[in-house]
Amino acid sequence: MQALGNRVGNDDGIIYIMTCCGTGCTSSGSLKDRERLAALIERDNMQDKVRVVKTGCFGLCAEGPIIMIFPENIMYTNVGPDDINEIWESHIMNGHIVERLRSENELDFFSKQMRIALRNCGRIDPENIDEYIAFGGYEALEKVLAEMDPEDVLETIKKSGLRGRGGGGFPAGVKWQFAADQKSREKYxxxxxxxxxxxxxxxRSVLEGDPHSVIEAMIIAGYAIGAHQGYVYVRAEYPIAVERLSIALKQAKEYGLLGKDILGLDFDFDLEIRLGAGAFVCGEETALMRSIEGNRGEPRTKPPFPAVKGLFGKPTILNNVETLANVPQIIMNGPEWFSSIGTEKSKGTKVFALGGKINNTGLVEVPMGTTLREILYDIGGGIPNGKKFKAVQTGGPSGGCISADYIDTPIDYDSLLALESMMGSGGMIVMDEDTCMVDIAKFYLEFTVDESCGKCPPCRIGTKRMLEMLTKITEGEGTLEDLDELEDLAHNIKKGALCGLGQTAPNPVLSTLKYFRDEYEAHVVDKRCPAGVCVALQRYVINPDICKKCGICASVCPIGCITGDRENGYSIDSTKCIKCGTCVEKCPFKAIAKNA
Known part of the structure; x- marks a missing residue:
């Protein structure tokens, strides 16, 4: 499987069993698989012939737990403890592949991927620095400190075209240059x-599967701008990522890769972890820095930008994990290599978390410019149960919903902005024909209202008023005037909010109003939810042509809103119905349906 790469030492006669121990596979039982493998190795005295390696996420999360066996490059999916015995006896002991455990989606899932940020995820033990080094780890740092001036590093990053992978896509090299130009003894x-x-x-997956790549990149960044201290701000809800990052920091210090005179050369740099409490607003750079300082995580006005006045009032650069994970590869392979990948204005690859109504949920990395169709169908395996693709939401609460009309759009920074969405960090939530777009907009706005720091009125009050309007619409009480007011308010919030999070909060509403206005109008004018999702607008109806007059529905209705008899049939009083769905569930003849 070319996309995942291979293992160093495949000619040493040892069988390597790579077990995914990322959050997804761990939650579905991969640790039990490891325990069973360890027991079999000890039972058959195979310690010198078989090694079990803990790895990060392989990417095909829909089919976890996953194990991969080298040197054959065989991936087994949905592996439970009982399957381990068969894999051991058949494959490990006798060389026969267990075909029933091989994924039908494996080749398609990886065929169009290009793994740069995820290059080591799934093929090294993230808790073993020697494995990272064996795969070329810290060679970029050695090259930088031994052969390059800080200006050379800055020029390399700028020439590569690397843009920030965490939000608006600002050029990373330009940000680094701003900080480097500041005359300050302290930088971060x-x-x-x-x-x-x-x-x-x-x-999360990069930190769980390849934490040293981020550490190496931060040291390089510190050298480039003249900083000697760094901080990784990670949410406490990522316990596996925090643990592996902590182990990696300790190992890097033991190997002389952090601290004083790194690699015996005249450069000092150290790193610390700061845990976040899960506040969404702390993803905004100035709020994040205030949180590191021990203050409440609230954004401040800009300028001055953090590269001029950031953490502790000193010049600071902030990049997200994926951005940094690209840096060592750019240093080793050259800026021309990286800039040859992707599109004219969006260089390199992008990692997406595919979720929602998609067969192959998981983590994918593709060159910029890959079309939405390729991601959803060639890699993602299409929509489950033969349903029709309706929309995809990119960029999280700050992004927008892209309709099926734009499925052949190349995915890059500019094309998404043109569709009133954004790249964001890379979330990609897929929706099918059963999704109510008004309800989706309401869901993201509920999230924003709950997570607003409350510092500025446009975000604190404006988003709440928008949510009230959406709630009114989903309950069948909205008017056409409400739609116009909703749109006007959204535009005003975008103009008036203090930080990027507040300014982008209306995006899910604006994009759904633009591409799915007919659904809003159906809620308002016809008092119906076309997808049958909004409870207040649901109507349950008994089809007399299918109904067998058995009376089961009437007997199970908790409030007695179904009346009739076996001679004349039954009907539902919609004024009393609480839309619990019990009658639909219990009818053996499928005679009751939601009539939206």
Missing amino acids: VCCNADEGDPGAFMD
Whole structure:
């Protein structure tokens, strides 16, 4: 499987069993698989012939737990403890592949991927620095400190075209240059690993599977701008990522890669972890820095930008995990290599967390410019149960919903902005024909209202008023005037909010109003939810042509709103119905349906 790469030492006669121990596979039982493998190795005295390696996420999360066996490059999916016995006896002991455990989606899922940020996820033990080094780890740092001036590093990053992977896509090299130009004895490098977007888990997976790549990049960044201290701000809800990052920091210090005179050369740099309490607003750079300082995480006005006045009032650069994970590869392979990937204005690859109504949920990394169709169908395996693709939401609560009309759009920074969405950190939530777009807009606005820091009135009050309007619409009490007011308020919030989070909060509403206005009008004019999602607008109806007059529905209705008899049939009083769905569930003849 080319996309995942291979293991160093495949000719040493040892069988390597790579077990995914990322959050997804761990939650579905991969640790039990490891325990069973360890017991079998000891039972058969195979310690010198078989090694079990803990790895990060392979990406195909829909089919976890996953194990991969080298040197054959065989991936087994949905592996339970009982399957381990068969894999051991058949494959490990006798060389026969267990075909029933191989994924039908494996080749399609990886065929169009190009793994740069995820290059080591799934193929090294993230808790073993020697494995990272064996795969070229810290060679970029050695090259930088031994052969390059800070100006050379800055020029390399600028020439590569690397843009920030965590939000607006600002050029990373330009940001670094701003900080480098400041005359200050103290400067800082920060990593944003807060990742608060619903459905996003890209940064978490890199920290779980390849933490040293981020550490190496932060040291390089510190050298480039003249900083000697860095902070990784990671949410406490990522316990596996925090643990592996902590182990990696300790190992790097033991190897002389952090601290004084790194690699015996005249450069000092150290790193610390700061845990966030899960506030979404702390994904905004100035709020994040205030949190590191021990203050309440609230954004401040800009300028001055953090590169001029950031953490502790000193010049600071902040990049997210994925951005930093690209840096060592750019140093080693050259800026021309990186800039040859992607599109004219969006260089390199992008990691997306595919979720929602998609067959192959998981983590994918593709060159910028890959079309939405390729991601959803060639890699994602299409929509489950033959349903029709309706929309995709990119960029989390700050992004927008893209309709099926734009499925052939190349995915890059500018094309998404043109569709009133954004790249954001890389969440990609897929929706099918059963999704109510008004309800989706309401969901994201509920999230924003709950997470607003409350510092500025446009975000604190304006988003709450928008949510009230959406609630009114989903309950069948909205008017056409409400739609115009909703749109006007959204535009005013975008203009008046203090920080980027407040300014982008109306995006899900504006994009759904633009592409799915007919659904809003159906809620307002016809008092119906076309997708049958909004409870207040649901109507349950008994189809007399299918009904067998058995009376089961009437007997199970908790409030007695179904009346009739076996001679004349039954009907539902919609004024009393609480839309619990019990009658639909219990009818053996499928005679009752939601009539939206």
